[in-house]
Amino acid sequence: MMADRGTANALVSGESLLFLTDEQLRRGIEAMFFAYRGFTADPDRILQNYAYGRAHHRAIHFINRSPGTTVNNLLDILGVTKQSLNRVLRALVDDGLVESRVGTRDKRERHLFLTDAGTALERELSDAQRSRMRAAYRAAGPEAVAGFRTVLEQMMDPDMRRHYQTTTESAS
Amino acid sequence: MMADRGTANALVSGESLLFLTDEQLRRGIEAMFFAYRGFTADPDRILQNYAYGRAHHRAIHFINRSPGTTVNNLLDILGVTKQSLNRVLRALVDDGLVESRVGTRDKRERHLFLTDAGTALERELSDAQRSRMRAAYRAAGPEAVAGFRTVLEQMMDPDMRRHYQTTTESAS
DNA sequence: CTTGGAAAGTCAACAAGGCTGACATAAACT
């Protein structure tokens, strides 16, 4: 059944496809479930000390990644309603972690920046998260990491892939 | 441009480690974020038609995987409080999707099973989720899938890895 | 210059699904 449609690689002889069985897929599904829990565990722990939640972390992360981003852009990335995001942003602005500057070109827009305090919290959170990710990467090795990223990218909604693409010329 | 992607391949001599840069780790973090959204999108859509949420899906999934599992075991896997799980289980039992049988060996325990209706919903949900996973797997290829699973496993909390290990004798 | 509509903010109300704490029951263990 199913004509292979480019199983990407060699599969030299037998067209194995054993990695596509329902059982293998179920294992992948559970791997995502358990891994995502690990993935968020460290930041969640830290956030408790600040009376913030995962929603604040997400906002902080993407403001840090794209300083000056607008509220609308953030709404698109995060996929929540403006009311929901606004509640979170208000807390962060009130607490002095985020600065909201009226746009110069278009004064309706607000451009979001982390303050020094915001940058410090971002650092604390992402240090923890990166640390776990680094350990996983190191233990798995570069080829596994490449596969990891390839599969995750395929799993995204195509619409979201464009936000992920923001790649980074990373300067030489 | 960028020799960047090459780290997946050769790495023959130089102990490159370029895949462990903060920038690469940040990309991995965002990949997890966006992919997890895609991963849950289809079931979430279906669940709306039944007035259920992700919590119900998780319970249904693991009861299906391990028919006859106890409440305590489920609590351990899901990592929530019994009050939280109980609210969900009560709804599923009341709606006739899950059956709760008193244990024979130990009558304090309740063993959980999906009814036919429960199995039908499980099927609908996992068909959707597997479909996306299958497409991702197929597009990525078996070696990428192996890497994907390796990294995810490393990312789990060690405690959770044992639940993941429960390979499969669930005698489907 | 007026006006339509986009961007943003805000208020109110509600729901899902986490949490804690307290308490009840039955069964098993010591």
Added chain:
DNA sequence: AGTTTATGTCAGCCTTGTTGACTTTCCAAG
């Protein structure tokens, strides 16, 4: 007999998501 374990349940709280309605600001097209 007394303690622990497994489960269930009530009550209340919090975070974070949702709709809907409304206002203010302000760009841009008519």
